[in-house]
Amino acid sequence: MNKILFFFCNLIAVIGIFILLITNILNEVFPIMGRVAFQAAMAGSYSPSDYTVNFTVINLFAFLLILIGVVTGYKIYKK
Structure with missing residues (x-):
């Protein structure tokens, strides 16, 4: 079960x-x-800042996934 x-x-x-x-x-x-x-x-004027998307919440979620996965994997590995 621990391997799974x-x-x-x-x-x-x-x-x-x-x-x-993907977000980067x-x-x-x-x-x-x-x-x-x-x-x-x-038409109009071009500005690169108009096409920059704010992925802050998605990146925070990704960091949490990484952190939770690594910490939980380490705890399971130590058992």
């Missing part, structure tokens, strides 16, 4: 890492997509 719990704790930590990876990629890609859309529409 240890696996799922590590899986939770890996999911948190993937969430952080999106923060890099959205301003580029905004520039392309602006150039295609040729």
Whole structure:
């Protein structure tokens, strides 16, 4: 039973890492997509800050997943 719990704790930590990876990629890609859309529409003015998304809550959730997964996995490993 402990092996299964240890696996799922590590899986939770890996999911948190993937969430952080995806949000960082999106923060890099959205301003580029905004520039392309602006150039295609040729309307208004372009500002990269208009296309920056606030992922604070999602990143906090990802950090909590990583922390919970690592701490619980360590406790199960020590048993």
